[in-house]
Amino acid sequence: MATNDKPQRKRKIGRIILGLLLLGVLLIPVFTVTGMQMENNDAFCTSCHTEPEMTFYNRTQAATAVDLSSFHAGEETRCIDCHSGEGLNGRLHAMALGGGDALKFVRGNFPQPSPLTQPISDENCLKCHQETAVSSRQNSHYHVLLAEWQKADPGAAACVDCHQSHSTDGEERLLFLNKDHTTTLCKECHAFAGEGPTG
Numbered sequence: 001m002a003t004n005d006k007p008q009r010k011r012k013i014g015r016i017i018l019g020l021l022l023l024g025v026l027l028i029p030v031f032t033v034t035g036m037q038m039e040n041n042d043a044f045c046t047s048c049h050t051e052p053e054m055t056f057y058n059r060t061q062a063a064t065a066v067d068l069s070s071f072h073a074g075e076e077t078r079c080i081d082c083h084s085g086e087g088l089n090g091r092l093h094a095m096a097l098g099g100g101d102a103l104k105f106v107r108g109n110f111p112q113p114s115p116l117t118q119p120i121s122d123e124n125c126l127k128c129h130q131e132t133a134v135s136s137r138q139n140s141h142y143h144v145l146l147a148e149w150q151k152a153d154p155g156a157a158a159c160v161d162c163h164q165s166h167s168t169d170g171e172e173r174l175l176f177l178n179k180d181h182t183t184t185l186c187k188e189c190h191a192f193a194g195e196g197p198t199g
Contacts, residue, residue, distance in 0.1 A: 039080045048105050050113040056166050068165040068176040086127040125159040149189050157185045
């Protein structure tokens with residue numbers, strides 16, 4: 001009798017394991033879609049990423065834009081649109097980075113504050129602003145030459161070095177750029193090109 005019980009017990013354990021695996025396979029897409037929907041809600045982002053992100057989010061709720069981020073919010077751009085890479089792959093990468101934090105949030109033991117640690121790359125900006133790097137409509141040459149500078153110098157500026165999205169010291173007429181800060185970066189590029197200091 002003990003001999004017959006062992007195979008039945010193994011089959012039963014095998015079915016349980018198979019059932020759990022199938023349940024896991026079914027739940028992964030559900031959690032993925034749910035996570036993507038939650039990430040589309042900026043208020044949800046600030047439930048884990050408290051400060052300074054809550055301050056940034058509150059600025060987007062104001063009637064007038066005070067920084068580049070709040071300006072973008074007026075254009076219906078969400079946090080995740082800038083804080084993830086291009087396409088589905090970029091979105092999945094962002095979800096993978098935040099997956100552990102999301103699980104902690106659901107369990108109710110997420111750390112506070114939970115600062116963002118991934119820098120925004122040019123890819124994040126260019127997914128919406130590709131024309132900027134090649135446009136002949138630009139009043140200056142800096143956007144077109146930025147890619148060349150970056151190829152030649154690993155320490156070259158990136159989009160967010162000039163376009164600081166959460167800084168409130170920029171001028172609205174300059175699309176929230178801070179002229180003094182940006183001029184410093186212009187001088188660095190010109191110095192790298194061997195042109196010496198610019199005035």
